[in-house]
Every structure is written in C-alpha cells, then in structure tokens.
Amino acid sequence: MTSTALLTDRYELTMVDAALLAGTHDTPCVFELFARRLPNGRRYGVVAGTGRLLDAIAGFRFGPAELAALKRDEVVSTDALDWLESYRFTGDIRGYREGELYFPGSPLLVVEAGFAEGVILETLALSTLNYDSAVASAAARMVSAASGRPLAEMGSRRTGERSAVAAARAAYIAGFGATSNLEAGRTWRVPTMGTAAHAFTLLFPDEEQAFRAQVASMGVGTTLLVDTYDIRAGVENAVRAAGTELGAVRIDSGDLGVVVAEVREQLDALGATDTRITVTNDLDEYAIAALASAPVDSYGVGTALVTGSGAPAAGMVYKLVARRDAEGTWIGVGKSSEGKATIGGRKQPVRALRDGVAVSEDIHVDDPPVEALDAGVGRLLHTTLMTHGEAASEALGPDGVERARAHHAAAIAELPADALRLSRGEPAIPTRYL
C-alpha cells in the first residue's frame, strides 16, 4: 500500500514533536470531526469518504522514504522521527455511517487516542471527508431533483484525477446509478457507462459513417451523440445507422427543454419509440429540476457534481474536545475564538424520530451511557469504525460502498417532505445539545 503519511500538514508533525518534548504526547484525548454549518442554505449534508479514510489511516505509516524526506527538510527532531517510525494508529473511532445525513454540529467522527496519535490524522481525515461529502451532498440534491430518473456521474475531467475516483464513489453512495470513471469501477465496483465524444464523429467523413462504426462495435443498444452538427439530421442519421432498436441518443448542447421535446417527437415519428434520451449539458440540480416535465430518460452530470454545486468543500473541522488531566479526570475543552467557539465533551448523537420522520438531531454531551438514549424515540447515529486501530470490515471496500448507498437511501426516506426542496433554507431538522 502506498504510504499516505505525508498527505498532511507540517504542523501536525511539529505539534507531535513539541508534545513529545513536553511529555504530553500520550495524554488521552478525544477529537471530533464536525461541520459548524451547512453550506449555501443547504438543508442537509451527506457523509461520504469514511471507507476511504479507514483505508488511508491503515496506510498512514512512515517508511524509510517518508522519514528521509522529513529528515532532509529538518521538519522534526530525531526523537520525533523515531516516534513516527513506529507510528500506527491504535485508538478507537466511532462515527456516522457512510451515507448518513448530517446537520450543523453532528459529531461525524469521534477519535479517541493519545494526543499525538490522534492529532496527526487531522489533515488526512478532513481532506477525505470534506471533498467526498461535498460531492455526496450535491449528488443527493440532484437525485431528488431527478425524481427517480437515473443519473450518471461524468465529471472526472473537471476535478483532480484522483479526486475524480472519490467523486464517482461519493455520487454512487448518494444515489447516482453509474459513473464514467473506470478506476471507480475497478476499485469500488461502481457500475461504469459511456457514450462517445464529438471527436469520434469528427473522425469520419460524415456522421452516419461514425454512427455505423459505433453500432458495429457496441451494438444497437448503444447511445449515439447526435449534436455534433445538426440535431435533427443527427437523429435521422442515428436511426438510419442503428434502426429503431437504438438504445439512446445523447444531447449535449442547446436549450434542452425545447430540444428534448423535439427529439422525442422525431424519434417517435421514426418508430424509435423505445429509444431513450439522455442529456448532459452542464447540468446541476436546478437544471435537472427544470427538465422535470421534458421527456428526458436520464441525466449525465459533470462539473457541478464533482465541484459540490457551489459548495466545493464541506467545511468540516477536527477539534480536540476532551482530554484526561493528570488526576485521570476527563475534561471537556473548547476554544472560544470569535465565531468559531467549540462545544467540549464527548458526544452521542441521536436522530430523534416521530412516526418514522426525523424531527431533530439530538447531541448528548459528555458521553452518557448508550442505554439511556435508546428509548425508542430515535436512532443512534454512531457506529464503531475502528477499534484499537483495526477498521470495521463492513465499512471497507465495494461492500462498504453498497452498504453506504443503502443506508443513505434509508436515511433520506426519514426526512420531512419539505427537506428535499432545492431552495435555500434552514437545516431540515434542528440540532439540539442535551
């Protein structure tokens, strides 16, 4: 496994160094990962990246190459290098299931470990969850807007090449049906799909020859891109090349509401009544919603999805919330910085439900016994993600992704009906500290 140990901020390691010298590195601590607010008037957020993070923590080991780089740049002392050399995370992590919804203050991860062991994971945990959750949160809104029509993620070209894989995974968890990204297919078993680019059409002397070549290779069930030249002529060429059994046509330009209706009429007139129409032109949740009454069969979404549709980072933070003092007593701690104050103490979150509908995010502070919470009024939101540094296997790999997708669908179904509207508003349910 490639080491992830340098995918972090320099200050994580220098804090470890200073804590080692002060003898405070092993102080038992509780760190919490949460978002202070939802971005852009969103009504809920979607947690994603958890399974990837557990993998990344397993790979967070300082091998000879990493240690040599730190030594070359004199990042930390020799003592700290020794400590890093033997580092592996041995603490406990509990948190929200991947795919779960979240609200302001939801304690998404609670990391219990010695100070140095836990603080060092801050940057990696935030990178992973902030990006993946930004994509999943945007994806969930698009899925709502599509009202049951299938969506495919096609945004690999609009985000960093490795983030593209994470984005495909996050979108699938939030209800997209497929991705164009082949690495997401290999690593996470997200179903992959594809059509063709304009370049393929332009390679041939004319459009019909291009379509015939594509059908010869991929069968009549393929999707033909009909807007390279003139859409009306393109649809004619498509049906001429593939026959009325043609799987689908794709439209990637123009005023989609108008064009789609015309293409549907034209396809039907040509006898291609089962040929589907997929659209892909810079869609976001609002454009998808605006096409609700158009005869669109599926959507392909790129830029807006992989950039979080206006909220490209989820804004999560990772804070020390409790430490054990010299007498062995747990002390809740929090900063009081203007506008950024944190609430100390270990948290147990419960989604309070009434008749199966979510009514509030109840965050019990100072770690009350779980039995006191499970009184049938809600759903305990924390699950065990890591025990003594060992990841919970059900959160990992393609199976973890499928579980997250199923969990997400169930969590969305609990929301009050108006939580799914696209307009700006307050969080769908209030956060209460108890």
Added chain:
Amino acid sequence: MTSTALLTDRYELTMVDAALLAGTHDTPCVFELFARRLPNGRRYGVVAGTGRLLDAIAGFRFGPAELAALKRDEVVSTDALDWLESYRFTGDIRGYREGELYFPGSPLLVVEAGFAEGVILETLALSTLNYDSAVASAAARMVSAASGRPLAEMGSRRTGERSAVAAARAAYIAGFGATSNLEAGRTWRVPTMGTAAHAFTLLFPDEEQAFRAQVASMGVGTTLLVDTYDIRAGVENAVRAAGTELGAVRIDSGDLGVVVAEVREQLDALGATDTRITVTNDLDEYAIAALASAPVDSYGVGTALVTGSGAPAAGMVYKLVARRDAEGTWIGVGKSSEGKATIGGRKQPVRALRDGVAVSEDIHVDDPPVEALDAGVGRLLHTTLMTHGEAASEALGPDGVERARAHHAAAIAELPADALRLSRGEPAIPTRYL
C-alpha cells in the same frame, strides 16, 4: 510507477474499440486543449499541471491488473484489450509553458497522434489541467492582492487528499511562497511551513504552558497561535513565553482589520517590534486586498485557494481539430453544436507585445510556418512538451516547477496594469484568430 490508465472515462476506450473495428484508429489527428472562456469575469487564467500531466502520460500503461479489470467488466473487445496492452503514447505534444497565462481559445496543448493514441488521453489531460489551473488562476489573483506580502498555501484539508498536493504545487507556481503540505515538499520541493493548531493549546492546562512547550521544541522564531481564548491575553502569553524575539503570531478569527492593528500595537508596546503577524481566517483575494492597509506581514490561505475561489474547474476541453484524410490532406474539423462550436485546424499562438506589454493573443490557424510568426512583434507561446512520446525533461520534477514559477512571474509582468484588478471584466487582452 502506479498506472494511471484507468483514470479515464469509459467512452475513451470504447471509442478506441470502435475505431479499431472501423480501421480508423491510426488516422493522424490533431487534438487541442483549450478553454472557451475564462470563469467568473476573470481577466486571465494561469496554466498549471503540465509537468504532472507529462508524468501521468508516462504512467498511462495498461498492465495485467488494468486489463483484468476491463475484461471483468467487459468494457472493450479482445482486440481492443490487445491494443491497450501494447499502448504507449508515441505522439508529439506542444503547448503553453507551465505557469503561462491564457485567454479564451488559447491552444494550451496541441496533441498530434493517431486517433486512438490521442483520444485516450482526453480525460487524464483535462482532470490534471482543469484542477491545477483553477488553483493557479485563483492563486495568481491572491498574489496580486497581497502586493508583495508573502502567502502560504494551507488548504490541504479542503480538497481531496491527492488534489491537495497538486494545489500546493500550483499555488507555488503562481507565486505563493510556501505550503503546509508535506507531500508537496517531498515530491515537488515546494518549501513547507507550519504553525500550530488550537488543539495544541487545548492540550495544556493553560495557554502559556502550551506556548512554552512549542517554543521549547521549535525555538523563539516559531509562530504562536494566539486566538484560542482571548487574543489580548494570548499575545501577552506569547511574549511572556517566547520573549521579544518571538518570530510571529497567528490570528485565525475575528474582524482581522481591527484585530491586527490592535495586536501590532500591543506587540510594539511589549517590545516585540520584530514579531510578525500572520492571518488565516477563510481568506480569499478580496479579503486579502481589504487588509492592504492593515499591518499584516503574511497570509495563510486555504479553502478559497484550493477550490479556485469560486471557479473550482477551469472549464478546459479537449477537441479533435484536424485529421488527415485518405488522400493525406490535413482537414480542419470542428463541431457546430449550439454555443459550443470549435475552430478547426492546427494553431500557433503568439502573445503580441507592444513595448513589452501584452496587447493581444494572436492565434494563427492552420499551422503557418514558425518563421512567419517570429517577426519581433510578440512571443511564441508554444514549446515542445513531448516528442515521440518522450517528455521534455525541463518540464519535469522540482526543476520544472521552479521554471514554471519563474516563467509565470515573467508572463504576469507583461500584462497591462489594469489586468490585475480584481473586479469582473473582459479578458485582459483580446483573442484574435489570424
């Protein structure tokens, strides 16, 4: 080297498959990577990611694991698998130097290769350049806004964990002085820096003890974070712990314009007249500009930088612009899709200069001889990036990054003065097709 071959869209491979069957896969082609427009009323863009892309192309090889994955999911035919197995890019690429400025239509890369060889790089090239250029373009505006004060990139936690490394690299090319990201330090030799998090202060019984521990480990030249509790008391504690030789204090909250002035006054009164002030609270280019008259010594920038400050993807596309027909004649090709028409033909771009100041982006179409262009009226913008699949060594590695940084500074210096204003506007120079 890890294979990058599956960091691509499925349709790239199915187009290869269809072209193989049609016998058109080896058709000599020219692909062009460009941006139709600049985002958000920006006045220029900055090319970044080129050196990373050349590495990624070298790693774009289908090994046994990649072929097995494609076979399992029945992505392409057996013939195509055979072709992919022996794939390596053997074409030529010329393009803008990394760090160069660009404008609408600037032909940033011109890829000459057989159709299949060239089309297959589309997604990878766009992922790399779209993200890195989005960050570099935002970074350049922040550098302008900072008017010579140093900037550090601290956004790793707000973007995917691998994109974070690319972002640090791109920001450095555009003039940032350092990054918090250790992997960027290792791989690209970007100078790394760091302060401390609030968690470190909260680990200790009181702030002064935390500061003393940090100073003991890192020396009095360190930067102390003074806003965990009360900034005024924090500054007092900082000077008490480190003395008047304290390197810097960091402020991460509050109304920075007001707070910074107060802290400067307090530090001076305490005799810490050489102690610098660095600020970090969700800055973007506008917030930086607003602090121009405040006694800030340096800026740390995170979220806005790594998410492109409102333009998280540069919007570049990769299009077939010419192919050789059966008679051996080059034919310029382009789609005519509504709002997305492309201009066919091979391009040679020149930055026209008058008295050393850029006046237009002149794009000569249909590949005129270079001699005709180099008449002293401008600067030829294309350089050789890859010859027969071999990367130009000067674009690679940490040295390539330093060259890009120097080239960027020189290119920015050519812009007319009003090009650097932050308000929305037209591109700083017009694009002309000649």
